[in-house]
Amino acid sequence: MEPRPYRPHHLGRAGEDEAVRFLHSLGYRICARNWRGSCGEVDVIALSEAATATSQRSALSEISARRAHDEFVFVEVKTRSSTTFGDPFEAITPEKYRRLYRLAREWIALNHPRAPWRIDVILLLKSVHGFELVHHKGLVA
Template identity: 30%
Template sequence: MAQHNETGKQGEAEAVRYLRENGYELVAQNYRYQHAEIDIIAKKGKLLIFAEVKTRTNLNYGNPEEFVSFTKAKLVMKAAEHYIFAHGWMHDIRFDIIAVTLAGNEFNSKHIEDAFS
């Protein structure tokens, strides 16, 4: 596996740990619909979040959250719409970014709520 794929998997695992530690329940990971993928779907009470995880090993080119493009956000929203209708979700939703930086063996997670608004 390429190093960037391994880094991404580590970042997603850290994001799941972070969300669970903060009271969220993991619903799904790597949910796919057509060409779109949602990294994490989590729930807290009657709130469903669709989270894009971005992981970087250094900040030389910017913060991880800066790499979520408009096109990526639209794809996540399209997949989320499919998920909502397929599962009959009738409560609130939110789109978040979890930016993870990895320095050596230390993770730093930054949770950005309502990131696509």
Template identity: 35%
Template sequence: MTARTQALGRYGEDAAARHLAAAGLTVLDRNWRCRAGELDIVALDGDTLAVCEVKTRSEHGFQSPAEAVDPVKAEQLVRLAERWLAERWQAPPPPGGVRIDVLCVVHGRRGAARIHHLPGAVG
């Protein structure tokens, strides 16, 4: 991964975290890692735990950010969400359950990023 790609990813994750907070979600964890992979953002949406995968693309990308979450990635996110709950959640599962969201961030040449939040996109 190039430095430019890493910077774009960080930009997208920061923008997504701000977007979630502005929408009333409480960000609990960011960039949680284990041997099996990484969760970009874990947030609480009322009584529902939202595990959020952030996909960022530049304005000139050929693929929609959401297309990057294929069935293999979706299964990995489910396993990582289960592991996060087992390791980090200190109570019974949240009453609203767990959902896996995708946040599509498109970075243009000018202005703020365009963010499309897809709640429950995986599962």
């Protein structure tokens, strides 16, 4: 019996959950999911692995105790069930990147004005065996 396909919203949520598990496995701290700003939404905001020295702290206290070399990571997650309509990376258009950039700057200005940050993209392709995942760090326009 073939597994039932995900509905688009459920597939996206499953992909975001998988991306968060992946980021945790790298030592990232999740600060926010589906954060809404003035021009859209960021799927995941995380604090990079440089912040993992004190693993018992919560994400919020970790943010408060941020060291100078920590980096916030704004993650766009793109999940597809097939490549019929193109590679997931093709969904990251120049306009999408500009929107992510504006959202990242907005969040940083509200929370940590001098903190370093970057934009990453996690691409997932659903297969019968789970997800195939590709992580692109430091996306630039």
